[in-house]
Amino acid sequence: MKYIKPTIVIIIFILIFIFLNKLLSPKYMTDLVEGNMTYEYYGEEKNHEVIFIGDCEVYANFSPMVLYEQEGIISYVRGNSQQLIWQSYYMLKETLKYETPKVVVFNVNSMRYSEPVSEAYNRLAIDKMKWSKEKVDIIKASMTEEESFLSYLIPLLRYHSRFDKLTSEDFKYLLKTKNNTYNGFLINKNVKPLENLPTKRRLANYNFSENCYEYLNKITELCKQNNIKLVLIKAPSVYPYWYDEYEEQIQKYAKENNLDYYNFKEKVQEIGIDYSADTYDGGLHLNLEGATKLSKYFSKILKEKYRLTDYREDEEISKIYNEKLERYKEAIK
Amino acid sequence: MNKKVIGIIIAIILITIVGVSVYMLTKGNLSDVEKTQKRETAASYTLKVDNKEIKLGETFSIEKCGKELQYSEVASCAFDGLDKTYTYENYEIKTGEKDKITSIYFKDEGISTTEGVKITDTYDKMVQVYTNNFQNEGNKYIYTKGNTQIEFIVENDIIIGIEYIYK
Secondary structure (H helix, E strand, O other): OOOHHHHHHHHHHHHHHHHHHHHHOOOOOOOOHHHHHHHHHHHOOOOOOEEEEEOHHHHOOOOHHHHHHHHOOOEEEEEOOOOOHHHHHHHHHHHHHHOOOOEEEEEHHHHHOOOOOOHHHHHHHHOOOOOOHHHHHHHHHHOOOOOOHHHHHOHHHHHHHHHHHOOHHHHHOOOOOOOOOEOOEOOOOOOOOOOOOOOOOOOOOOOOOHHHHHHHHHHHHHHHHOOOEEEEEEOOOOOOOOOHHHHHHHHHHHHHOOOEEEEHHHHHHHHOOOOOOOEOOOOOOEOHHHHHHHHHHHHHHHHHHHOOOOHHHOHHHHHHHHHHHHHHHHHHO | OHHHHHHHHHHHHHHHHHHHHHHHHHHHHHHHHHHHHHHHHOOOOEEEEOOEEEEOOOEOOHHHHOOOOEEEEEEOOOOOOEEEEEEOOOEEEEEOHHHEEEEEEEOOOOOEOOOOOEOOOEHHHHHHHHOOOOEEEOOEEEEEEOOEEEEEEEEOOEEEEEEEEEO
16 A cells, blocks of 8 residues: 555656656657658558568658559658768668568669768667667668667657757647658658759768678568569669769679669659759759659559559559559649 | 566566766767867868868858859758758868768869879878878878878879868
8 A cells, every 4th residue: 555656656657757858859740751651660560562672762752652553563761861871771670570571672872971970860760660670680780879779769869959859840749640641652742943052072982881892782682582583773864973983893793693783863854854854952852843754754663574463453453552642642742 | 576577577676767868968968068169169171262262161152162053952852951062173072961071172273282292193292291190091092180081092102182071
């Protein structure tokens, strides 16, 4: 009987602690929506034949809804802003716990980053990942020097100073969430033509790091073990510069590992990309128009080369995807 | 008895969480203060060009840096704000958050560092001027002063790249 009072106090304390953690953590619903991309995947039917992994060059440039409408391909983009290669590896590993796609498409842009870059981007990719061994590993691999594992475990440690920055979003989405992407594709309809770019800088070293190769090997191996066709791609972004030396290394790697590699920058004319109209930030990412062109182009390759199923003929799945397509078309109007 | 043990365990966990939280918050504040103090007191590299002194970490302005020949901006993947690049005849100034100068990149040999080293000079000249107190990463040689750095890229004993960087 004498323990009831302290127990109640402790329970109240725990509840307040959980509540504060929830309240002060960013919701990524109306601002910085990129931070919710990892989480959106969990609510999906896990039956995709194609999974895209990579950084913003996948979630801005490839639209699964276009792939479905064009060729009946069902796909999902597991991409995040500046998703580094070790993050892509662990995202893929996590994905394979839920489903085994026929094809994994990996955008190789992140090969240029040999070590953790920015806490802010780490947070967008990791904060809303479900707790698992993969999450522990992704945190360990991604932390910058200033970060601590504990701050991922107890978000309050990181976000305590958000107290005076709370908005209505923090209360509205305290217990619920909403999707901002369409199977991982983030729509951007703005147009900002390609104009001036900074000088192409000389680098001290053009070789991809051992660390990046290690994770690329792990991705390759993981796909092999699961009988998945791994396809390497480079999205047609004009900046940051994709150096010839980078290109040579990826081509060599693809050849040595018997992988298909598509550099869409070299196919810009064939795809019909016009950098004066098809980009929303001066050539870094494609806008809706550009992404639609690229997705149509790639959907044909995927369908023909990897013998994917046309799910438009599957009654059950087409019902789900036709509804998704309807919502997508409404959003792109 | 069992209840007592469970109560003690929960209490220990809570005390640990609170203790660690307080430690982390305090640690974070202290390191911010330390960083600020360090920035304010440390010496730094600056670039003197055309009777102007360009200081890394300061806010860019045409009065301080001169009118650029070309301007370009690059948005980040997710966050607000732009990385801006102001291009001059022989160099480029890059700014980051709040328009603070984060980099001065030499485009060619038409400009020298304040201490008199330019692209096409030799490795020996670099060491003569800046000493051999550098940090070496492959063919990159980095000199640090406070929160600023000068990076030299050297190939076959010839300097092929120079950049001032604000850390």
